[in-house]
Structures are given as structure tokens and as C-alpha cells.
Amino acid sequence: EPEVTQTPSHQVTQMGQEVILRCVPISNHLYFYWYRQILGQKVEFLVSFYNNEISEKSEIFDDQFSVERPDGSNFTLKIRSTKLEDSAMYFCASSERRGPNQPQHFGDGTRLSIL
Amino acid sequence: AQTVTQSQPEMSVQEAETVTLSCTYDTSESDYYLFWYKQPPSRQMILVIRQEAYKQQNATENRFSVNFQKAAKSFSLKISDSQLGDAAMYFCAYTDSGGYQKVTFGIGTKLQVIP
Numbered sequence: 001e002p003e004v005t006q007t008p009s010h011q012v013t014q015m016g017q018e019v020i021l022r023c024v025p026i027s028n029h030l031y032f033y034w035y036r037q038i039l040g041q042k043v044e045f046l047v048s049f050y051n052n053e054i055s056e057k058s059e060i061f062d063d064q065f066s067v068e069r070p071d072g073s074n075f076t077l078k079i080r081s082t083k084l085e086d087s088a089m090y091f092c093a094s095s096e097r098r099g100p101n102q103p104q105h106f107g108d109g110t111r112l113s114i115l
Numbered sequence: 116a117q118t119v120t121q122s123q124p125e126m127s128v129q130e131a132e133t134v135t136l137s138c139t140y141d142t143s144e145s146d147y148y149l150f151w152y153k154q155p156p157s158r159q160m161i162l163v164i165r166q167e168a169y170k171q172q173n174a175t176e177n178r179f180s181v182n183f184q185k186a187a188k189s190f191s192l193k194i195s196d197s198q199l200g201d202a203a204m205y206f207c208a209y210t211d212s213g214g215y216q217k218v219t220f221g222i223g224t225k226l227q228v229i230p
Binding site for chain 1: 119150152158159160161162165206217218219220221222223
């Protein structure tokens with residue numbers, strides 16, 4: 001069964017540095033999402049993306065964050081100047097179509113550690 | 116804003132027994148979807164079961180079933196004949212029928228299966 005893949009599985013970065021988290025959604029999916037989970041807390045929605053633009057974003061997704069689909073397969077999340085509180089597990093998800101009856105398929109996540 | 120509450124941080128069940136995980140939610144919407152996701156130690160979140168709010172019949176998926184009480188805004192997951200592979204974090208989740216399918220998660224319940 002096709003899967004969403006995320007790389008790297010663990011990223012360690014110095015505070016203030018830029019980091020790019022990469023995701024390869026399922027190939028025929030059109031809607032893409034990023035979530036994050038701070039240790040011991042809920043999984044939180046960050047952003048949804050469709051047709052090369054942001055569809056919806058949460059209050060967490062401030063100017064330090066950006067998303068891009070640089071080619072036909074990758075979907076990236078960039079954090080411009082990382083802070084300690086950005087340490088979390090970041091999950092990418094994709095769905096084939098819009099709508100709550102279209103399940104989101106999640107990747108394994110990238111654990112981001114900010115030092 | 117929608118919220119999802121899981122009041123059981125950890126649960127345990129003997130293999131082959133039945134366990135029920137609790138979830139309550141709050142929304143002003145009348146049309147929405149509820150989900151249970153499983154996140155095993157391998158980390159990928161997998162959709163276990165889905166319930167549409169306008170359907171009165173409780174969803175079932177093999178050994179997994181839900182008790183959906185719309186008036187009480189309660190959505191519990193019952194796992195019958197528990198297996199060792201059921202050990203995981205279980206997240207209750209919600210999404211509106213509109214929008215771009217932003218999913219709101221509960222904090223999760225860690226299920227331990229005792230051989």
C-alpha cells in the first residue's frame with residue numbers, strides 16, 4: 001500500500017538555524033498537511049496546502065514557517081529561524097480529495113530537536 | 116473552536132479481553148466526522164475507524180467499534196479480543212464537514228496489552 005514518507009526521521013539543529021523537513025505524499029493525492037506534536041501534548045494542525053497554495057493555517061503557523069511543493073513529488077516545511085519551542089514531532093499527511101470522508105494518510109514523522 | 120478531550124492518559128487490557136477508550140468533544144457544528152487513529156511505536160498514525168455525525172448507526176471495523184452519543188458529544192472506542200499488536204497510542208479526532216479537512220486531535224490514550 002502506498003505510504004507517505006518523511007525525511008529525515010530525526011533532525012538536530014542549532015537554535016536560530018533554518019531547517020527543512022521533507023515529505024513525499026502519496027502520488028495521486030492532491031491535498032497536503034503538516035501537523036506537529038510537542039512531547040506530551042496534542043497533535044496540532046499547522047497548515048493545509050492545495051493547488052500550490054496554502055488553504056488554511058493555524059495561529060502556530062507564523063512568518064517563521066513556510067511550505068512549498070518544489071516539484072511534483074516533494075512537499076516541504078521550512079522553519080526559518082528555529083526556536084527551542086519548535087522542538088516537536090512533525091507529521092506530514094496527504095489525502096486524495098477534499099472532504100472529511102477522505103482519510104488523511106500520515107507519515108512516520110520527523111523528530112526535530114532544537115539545541 | 117472545536118476541542119477533543121481524552122481523559123485516560125493510559126489504559127491496560129489483558130490479551131483477548133475488551134477495552135473501551137473514552138473521548139468527548141465540543142463543537143457547535145451539526146455535521147462533522149469523528150475518527151480514532153492508532154499510533155504504534157513505529158510512529159505512523161493509522162486510521163482505525165470513522166464515524167459520520169449524521170449517521171445514527173455506530174461504526175464498526177472488525178474488532179473495533181464505537182459508541183457514538185451525539186447529544187452527549189461522546190465517542191468511545193471499543194476494542195474486542197485485544198491483541199498484542201493493538202498496543203499503541205490512540206488518538207480521538209474531529210473534523211468539520213466543510214473547510215479543508217483540518218483535523219483536531221485529542222491528547223491520546225496509551226494502550227498497553229498484557230499477555
